[in-house]
Amino acid sequence: MALSRQHELHKRRFSRNLGLGLVLVGFVALIFGLTVVKVSNEDFAMPTSEGAN
Amino acid sequence: MSDASLNTTQTQATEAGFGDYFALLKPRVMTLVVFTAFVGLVAAPVGLHPVVAFAAILFIAVGGGASGALNMWWDADIDAVMKRTAKRPIPAGRISGDEAFGFGMALAGFSVVMLALATNFLAAALLAFTIFFYVVVYTMWLKRWTPQNIVIGGAAGAFPPMIGWAAATGTISVESILMFALIFMWTPPHFWALALFTRMDYDNAQVPMLTVTHGRRATRVHILVYTILLAALAIGTGFTSVGGPVYLVVALYLNARFLKGAYDIWRRSEERAEADKYLTERKFFKASLVYLFAHFGAIALEAALVPFGLGGW
Numbered sequence: 001m002a003l004s005r006q007h008e009l010h011k012r013r014f015s016r017n018l019g020l021g022l023v024l025v026g027f028v029a030l031i032f033g034l035t036v037v038k039v040s041n042e043d044f045a046m047p048t049s050e051g052a053n
Numbered sequence: 054m055s056d057a058s059l060n061t062t063q064t065q066a067t068e069a070g071f072g073d074y075f076a077l078l079k080p081r082v083m084t085l086v087v088f089t090a091f092v093g094l095v096a097a098p099v100g101l102h103p104v105v106a107f108a109a110i111l112f113i114a115v116g117g118g119a120s121g122a123l124n125m126w127w128d129a130d131i132d133a134v135m136k137r138t139a140k141r142p143i144p145a146g147r148i149s150g151d152e153a154f155g156f157g158m159a160l161a162g163f164s165v166v167m168l169a170l171a172t173n174f175l176a177a178a179l180l181a182f183t184i185f186f187y188v189v190v191y192t193m194w195l196k197r198w199t200p201q202n203i204v205i206g207g208a209a210g211a212f213p214p215m216i217g218w219a220a221a222t223g224t225i226s227v228e229s230i231l232m233f234a235l236i237f238m239w240t241p242p243h244f245w246a247l248a249l250f251t252r253m254d255y256d257n258a259q260v261p262m263l264t265v266t267h268g269r270r271a272t273r274v275h276i277l278v279y280t281i282l283l284a285a286l287a288i289g290t291g292f293t294s295v296g297g298p299v300y301l302v303v304a305l306y307l308n309a310r311f312l313k314g315a316y317d318i319w320r321r322s323e324e325r326a327e328a329d330k331y332l333t334e335r336k337f338f339k340a341s342l343v344y345l346f347a348h349f350g351a352i353a354l355e356a357a358l359v360p361f362g363l364g365g366w
Contacts, residue, residue, distance in 0.1 A: 034105065
């Protein structure tokens with residue numbers, strides 16, 4: 001099964017994909033954290049129903 | 054499994070790993086950006102939630118990294134000639150120039166928008182201006198045109214503490230301008246010392262460094278003059294609200310040493326420097342890194358001591 005052999009190219013692609021995946025997971029976690037902080041802030045107010053109309 | 058690209062040498066030559074993209078962000082420069090932005094943020098009189106502070110520093114770092122990627126895109130021809138930079142991803146052929154340009158532009162836009170959303174518009178505007186200044190004013194214009202490239206271009210590296218301060222307070226103040234000025238005045242002697250012992254690199258790349266255009270004697274004089282001005286500024290900062298007793302002691306000690314180093318560089322002849330392979334210049338360059346980190350470390354320490362009734366005046 002020569003074609004299934006790991007090539008150096010595959011390693012580089014894997015490192016890139018893994019790195020990007022971790023960056024994206026980190027980004028999602030950061031946005032989640034930021035949202036929690038911003039929403040918990042005393043200055044934050046939900047729009048009233050009047051404001052929404 | 055079939056993979057048509059497996060045996061294509063072209064793909065092998067240009068396919069980059071994750072580390073290559075990371076290298077495009079100039080991680081070493083980024084440590085300075087992260088640290089000084091952090092100090093600007095903690096020295097500010099307004100506290101930020103740790104998550105927001107972390108996000109702010111991260112986006113400032115990404116903005117700095119974007120500038121680095123765009124700088125490498127534009128300067129690929131110079132980098133290929135200089136020994137110090139020849140192994141960077143673009144001259145080494147691992148990432149194409151177009152790819153680096155797209156990567157840099159995307160990160161620049163992303164970092165500015167995210168900083169605005171996480172903190173405020175002033176901080177984001179300062180970050181956008183910093184990227185513009187570093188890429189367009191310094192890299193594209195000044196670097197290849199004038200020997201004052203380092204002096205004016207140094208402003209780009211001086212903005213991070215100001216952005217950190219603006220992220221926390223939403224303003225620009227005397228303190229943030231002083232932190233800016235500290236890095237701004239520190240950059241020329243730092244880079245000119247490097248230029249003295251990497252002489253051939255800048256000559257070969259035909260970058261108009263002071264060493265190339267005005268000679269090495271003039272560069273030594275410039276280092277001394279800028280170091281005297283820097284020392285006055287750094288010690289003077291000790292008497293402002295970001296300074297304090299700890300900062301002042303650190304500043305007095307480091308500036309005395311730095312002035313001695315600059316004086317030694319000024320006094321040396323080129324023959325003596327070549328004889329010991331630029332030992333004094335190399336020491337001065339290393340000391341300059343410690344100098345900046347210690348000054349900003351002392352500012353951060355002063356701010357950290359305030360809750361305990363210490364720190365500051």
